Amino acid sequence: MIEIIVNAPKGGVGKTTISTNIALYLKNANVKVKAIDLAQGELLTSELNDQNFSSQDIITCELGSISKKGVIKPFGVNKKEIVIDRKKELEFIVVDTDDYVDVLTDLLKTNDREIYVVVPIISGKYELKRIPKDMEQVLKSLLLQSKTNVKIFFLLNKINSKEEEKKCRDALKDRALDSYILDAKVTYHKNLICTDNSILNSQIEKILQEMEII
Ligand SMILES: Nc1ncnc2c1ncn2[C@@H]1O[C@H](COP(=O)(O)OP(=O)(O)O)[C@@H](O)[C@H]1O
Numbered sequence: 001m002i003e004i005i006v007n008a009p010k011g012g013v014g015k016t017t018i019s020t021n022i023a024l025y026l027k028n029a030n031v032k033v034k035a036i037d038l039a040q041g042e043l044l045t046s047e048l049n050d051q052n053f054s055s056q057d058i059i060t061c062e063l064g065s066i067s068k069k070g071v072i073k074p075f076g077v078n079k080k081e082i083v084i085d086r087k088k089e090l091e092f093i094v095v096d097t098d099d100y101v102d103v104l105t106d107l108l109k110t111n112d113r114e115i116y117v118v119v120p121i122i123s124g125k126y127e128l129k130r131i132p133k134d135m136e137q138v139l140k141s142l143l144l145q146s147k148t149n150v151k152i153f154f155l156l157n158k159i160n161s162k163e164e165e166k167k168c169r170d171a172l173k174d175r176a177l178d179s180y181i182l183d184a185k186v187t188y189h190k191n192l193i194c195t196d197n198s199i200l201n202s203q204i205e206k207i208l209q210e211m212e213i214i
């Protein structure tokens, strides 16, 4: 089982958009995939429902986090923990998260699964300040703990021009994070659902190929 987690310490960068489309891409490729929605507003859940994603394959736990051994822990008392079904035939889980890095802190404790973290970044001034700074800390602690089961990739999103792309790359380079940037990027799209033969679909495919997931 491969777990793909989309997380960034900033809202509006495309976490829900990217996680929704990765889940859809995999489902359309006839791969067994479960989507986990840990973000406020349950947008991944409603979008995937609209796209006829089987409700059995969506786990919704607003503001939850995934702990060691794959248990989803909701915040607040009296809420039940959810244990991720780890049946062999399940090949992927795709997780949408909120704008905090606690989710990644939980992941750092885990050794028993392969985890791919996708961190979307856009060329806004505030995003370019905040994301590299916070992710530098996360990556340092991964390195310190010699974590080999967690791989992190920055994904340039909503890229309209070479200039915007360069801004993102430079901001990450300034913190020596450039080796984690994916070449594959997501451009600005009016229609944000990947369908067969759409440009978005081929961009998602390239991302998964570059991460060596497919
Ligand atoms: N590649 C893109 N092109 C155009 N709009 C995008 C793109 N990615 C995200 N958006 C839009 O940006 C806004 C924030 O995206 P969202 O996925 O909800 O971010 P997050 O989950 O990080 O808060 C949404 O309105 C979404 O439709």
Ligand SMILES: [Mg+2]
Residues within 6 Å of the ligand: 015, 016, 017, 039, 043, 097
């Ligand atoms: Mg979101």
